[in-house]
Amino acid sequence: MDLHLGYEAVDPWPLKRTDVRDDKAHDAALAPKCLLRANKDAGVIEIDSETTLSGVPAEAWTYRLGSLCALEWILDQYREKKPKDPTIRAKFDTYRFAAHKDEVIDLLQRVTTVSVRTAAITAA
Numbered sequence: 145m146d147l148h149l150g151y152e153a154v155d156p157w158p159l160k161r162t163d164v165r166d167d168k169a170h171d172a173a174l175a176p177k178c179l180l181r182a183n184k185d186a187g188v189i190e191i192d193s194e195t196t197l198s199g200v201p202a203e204a205w206t207y208r209l210g211s212l213c214a215l216e217w218i219l220d221q222y223r224e225k226k227p228k229d230p231t232i233r234a235k236f237d238t239y240r241f242a243a244h245k246d247e248v249i250d251l252l253q254r255v256t257t258v259s260v261r262t263a264a265i266t267a268a
Contacts, residue, residue: 147261156253157204157260159189159197166193175242180219189215189252191245200256207259207266214255222248 147154166176176192183190187200205213212220224241227233241248 147258147265151254151258154254154257154261156250157201157256158199159253159256160199161249162196162198163194164196169193175240178224178241180223180241182216182219189219191249192241195245195249197249197252201260203263204256204259207262214259215252218248218252218255 169176176194178192179190180192181190182188182200182205184200184202184205187198187202189197189200191197200215204215207214209217222241222244224239227237
């Protein structure tokens, strides 16, 4: 229980961050395109059109929260979604992933640690 309650204090898993400049986005003065998708087989998480995290261990994908693993749940929650209602979309759609990118990467690293440790505890 301490592991899950104190997830913010665990050491981040050493995922390898690779940044490759998205020239199209920079030339258009736009933020990189938010992707937030995972490739479980390769152990890779695509953050946006510039940033990729690799080295996600296979055990991290086994810890599930309902129908999604914990890492997929985070990717789903931080994805930019457009509200269907036009009034809400026009007045309140201010969330942009680019403003929270580094915090989400840190969260993914810490949840990877929690997932791997939880999988080991469950297996034991």
